[in-house]
Amino acid sequence: MLRTMWGCCIVFLLVLQAAAPTAASHSLKVGFYEKSCPQAQNVVRDVVSNALAANKGIGAGLIRLHFHDCFVRGCDASVLLEGRDSERMHPANLNSLRGFEVVEGAKDLLESQCPNTVSCADVLAFAARDAAELLGGFRYKVPAGRRDGRISRNSDADVLPPPTDSAETLRDRFAEKGLSLEDMVALSGAHSLGVSHCPSFSTRLYNFNATHPQDPSMDADLADYLKRRCPPPGTDRTTVSLDLATPNRLDVQYYRNLQRGRGLFTSDQTLWTSSLTADKVASFAEKPNGWAKKYAAAMVRMGAIDVLTGNEGEIRVKCAVVNGL
Numbered sequence: 001m002l003r004t005m006w007g008c009c010i011v012f013l014l015v016l017q018a019a020a021p022t023a024a025s026h027s028l029k030v031g032f033y034e035k036s037c038p039q040a041q042n043v044v045r046d047v048v049s050n051a052l053a054a055n056k057g058i059g060a061g062l063i064r065l066h067f068h069d070c071f072v073r074g075c076d077a078s079v080l081l082e083g084r085d086s087e088r089m090h091p092a093n094l095n096s097l098r099g100f101e102v103v104e105g106a107k108d109l110l111e112s113q114c115p116n117t118v119s120c121a122d123v124l125a126f127a128a129r130d131a132a133e134l135l136g137g138f139r140y141k142v143p144a145g146r147r148d149g150r151i152s153r154n155s156d157a158d159v160l161p162p163p164t165d166s167a168e169t170l171r172d173r174f175a176e177k178g179l180s181l182e183d184m185v186a187l188s189g190a191h192s193l194g195v196s197h198c199p200s201f202s203t204r205l206y207n208f209n210a211t212h213p214q215d216p217s218m219d220a221d222l223a224d225y226l227k228r229r230c231p232p233p234g235t236d237r238t239t240v241s242l243d244l245a246t247p248n249r250l251d252v253q254y255y256r257n258l259q260r261g262r263g264l265f266t267s268d269q270t271l272w273t274s275s276l277t278a279d280k281v282a283s284f285a286e287k288p289n290g291w292a293k294k295y296a297a298a299m300v301r302m303g304a305i306d307v308l309t310g311n312e313g314e315i316r317v318k319c320a321v322v323n324g325l
């Protein structure tokens with residue numbers, strides 16, 4: 001009896017082993033479009049480069065789009081889908097995501113050159129990388145082979161971190177996605193680019209807590225400037241640069257700002273005030289090349305979250321709509 005049971009388990013193990021290489025062959029690969037669409041990455045880069053020549057802020061938009069894609073249902077371009085109940089309608093996304101037309105523009109070109117071949121999710125991952133190169137001066141290789149999902153639901157975007165999060169909560173949210181504490185701090189360096197609307201930080205200026213109307217961890221000059229830009233109650237749609245020192249450079253200035261109380265969000269400043277992450281902030285602040293390497297590696301890991309590969313999902317024709325609609 002025992003022997004027959006073991007026999008069954010050994011067969012079972014062999015089957016599992018046989019299945020493993022197939023699963024591995026469906027993981028993301030650098031050079032995925034080498035044969036099917038060799039120009040894919042150059043096409044994306046040219047489109048991103050032209051867009052940034054007109055408006056550097058689009059680079060920030062593309063990097064954030066990729067982050068918001070990957071954290072919600074994985075990197076499946078679900079963030080690009082339009083719809084009444086889509087991720088795009090979630091408060092974390094609505095009226096603040098940008099760069100959609102750049103992704104769609106690159107995708108249109110690729111559809112004419114290599115129909116039904118390059119996924120919107122890959123276009124977005126390439127575009128976020130190109131934005132980092134054009135604004136940060138460092139380039140990294142992006143494994144590809146993502147497929148596009150067919151579902152986008154508003155409530156799924158609840159997993160996105162709000163700007164009020166503490167270092168502990170951020171650690172837990174990123175861990176949930178398989179990313180380390182160091183990945184989290186390295187990726188937050190993307191806040192060295194782009195802008196925020198007043199409501200994302202105005203509680204730090206006017207309604208911090210019962211004893212302190214203003215967040216004491218914020219530099220006084222920064223607080224004065226922000227109060228002028230976002231007069232009470234701080235709900236207007238004005239935008240402010242996340243990194244006032246070098247707003248269009250993807251660099252370690254973000255970490256140096258934190259060391260001077262000049263982080264815009266609670267979720268930024270906490271990285272310096274919390275003993276959990278302060279040493280990482282200090283180390284990135286003084287090692288620009290070390291940070292760039294960690295940022296690139298963390299972006300590649302983020303870009304692999306819950307991806308669809310092989311025959312899963314589809315290659316969307318238009319990034320804003322699923323095929324067949």
Ligand code: HEM
Nearest residue numbers: 060061064067096161162163187190194195196197200267
């Ligand atoms: C750590 C947790 C994070 C929180 C709480 C957070 C929160 C936010 C918020 C509230 C905004 C401004 C929205 C607005 O009011 O317009 C923003 C902007 C931005 N975020 Fe994050 N974020 C986080 C992580 C990341 C990551 C991991 C990336 C990319 C790797 C990223 C990239 C950006 C960029 C580039 C912008 C500027 C977008 C633009 O100018 O269009 N963020 N973030």
Ligand SMILES: *[C@@H]1O[C@H](CO)[C@@H](O)[C@H](O)[C@H]1NC(C)=O
Nearest residue numbers: 208209210211212215216217
């Ligand atoms: C308000 O925030 C300050 C500074 O972080 C803190 O010391 C104080 O205990 C807080 N007060 C309340 C009532 O939460």
